[in-house]
Amino acid sequence: MKAFAIFGRIPNYWRWLRMLSSLRHFEQSEIAQRRLEIIQFYEQFGEAATQQAFGADRKVISRWRQRLTRSQGQLQALIPRSTRPHRVRRSAIPPEIIEFIRALREKYPRMGKDKIKLFLDRFCHAHGFHCLSVSTIGNVIKKHRLFFYRSGRLYHDPGSAWAQKNARKIKRFRVRKSPTPQAYGYVLSDTVERIVDGIKYYFYNGIDAKMKFALTLMYPRLNSQNNQDFYQRFKRVYPWEIHIWQTDNGKENLGDFESALEKDHVPHVFSYPHCPKINAFIERYNRTIQEEFIDNHLELLTDPKLFAAELADYLIFYNSQRPHQSLNMLSPLDDLVQKGLMSQMSLTSTLATQYSVVGKRLQRQFSSICLLSFPNTRLRAL
Template sequence: MKAEGGNPAALASQSSAPKRRRSPKTDPRLVAEIRRLRILHPNLGKDKLHVLLRPWCAEKGIALPSVSTLGRIIARAPDKMRHSPARLDARGRPKPMQRSRKPRKPKGVATTALQCLAVDTIERVRDGLKRYLVTFIDPASAFALAVALPSKATRHTQAALAAVLDLLPQKPQVLLSDNGSEFEAGFAQTLTEQQIARWYTYPKTPKMNAHAERFNRTIQESFVDYHEDLLFTDLARFNQKLAEWLVFYNAERPHHRLGQQPPLSFLLQHQPQCQRWWTHTEP
């Protein structure tokens, strides 16, 4: 305080961090060897590097760093010692590959009724013949729709998506799906035209689309298993029966997580516009 001329502000706590920080001293040969291994085996992790460096360090008389120290050595490098794959352009010059990153479902995000639509497919096989069901469900209200398809070609899934969007009282803001090819091409084009955002699940992570997976189980155990013959012999008749079951599922079947209400009752309570839509729905 005296050095500051009696200013009381000098008594306030200040940072005690050192003005000069020590920089770690790492043997350049070790850094070069780590880089060589990361180029030879792209993006090799610190745990595996620790094992591979052990005989090399013993031969060179260099102390083997710990796994965490190896991680810090890699992190301090300006390029993180990453070796990006490259292709050659028309003139033979290296051109880095551009990886497209798919938008993933954010963690811990809870959607409101009809804000998100989760989609998935079910495959059934009998005597070498395949049939598919594409299922749609609103995770918030459990309102669900489904249709059986002769194949999972995008022309079929695109038509199913268009029909579902026509049936919904409001357009969803986002669609959640896995990375299946049936949800690309024309299917993705419809989403773009309708200005519906897209969330992808991570590969082999069905729990990211848990509501769709649970509905897939329900529809198979409650309906498909009892009408499988129609699925393979008369697809139109199967879809007619399926529509009748979906009316029961959405309008009458109690749902535990909705307080034993059916999805439509839940929607009528939480989405005022659904009341106008419901009165215009033909029986």
């Protein structure tokens, strides 16, 4: 208002102000400047020369000149207008499909559109809907904002100088690059830490590099005794024979754990410090288990039994139902069945869902293992 009080007495103040605004927008548009150049060339040399030089006929130039006339000479009128139709096509996706995608994303927030399509196709066939493409599923997720995952967090680096300052110098057999096994039995393991209400929770993770069969168990402490217990429980549910075990250089990977490997004649190899790419398979699984389960169930950590039950359900889903891109969108157990390495009869029908079935034996083993891994003792507070 103060500026208007000073300049408002200038004759045609608003007209000059609109002209300056028009010039500013005109200078930002190369197309508008090109059109003005064509108009000036047309007025000087005529239609034939303009047609030959720029390929613009008289009708097009007349429309541009009319726009200038109607806008009282404002060059902003030469800026191309939006060609978006007034009435656009509306999406005809049934609300049942949207709710199905929403429910799946709420339960598994990090599941991508490629994996969702496999479940959605079965749902559409069962309910008589047309199947959606992968890109359409992605558009539905973006349009309806079906993003339920929590923000990421920093990860502890067990190979850092702080973690290694008191470590003993031990000669270890190390691998120089990420493994590419041609057979099953190459297992990698690692741990993930979470702190909730001043209490530390450690998640021991293990995965087969080729089969993609994985297990996660929660423990109250990070030590070799718990890692040995994790190894024994991994053997109970692992559907193959372990040939080699790869870890990082953490203290939990020595002591009782290494003795258990030596007793079973399982070679123990280590990665180089500060080289997470060597542990690419387990690092990727660490991210998956955190984004798809742990970070979405932190409130259940105060109830170990309930958390163990939910963890068992997720592990069953991960190993017997969840599609894996490296397995041609099959689950680890489905891949074994398809290759004839596991009988379909071993997967007894118990959880008859619209996706697949899971065996009684598998469900019982995962539930008992997840529950027994976390003792009913008072947790050590920080």
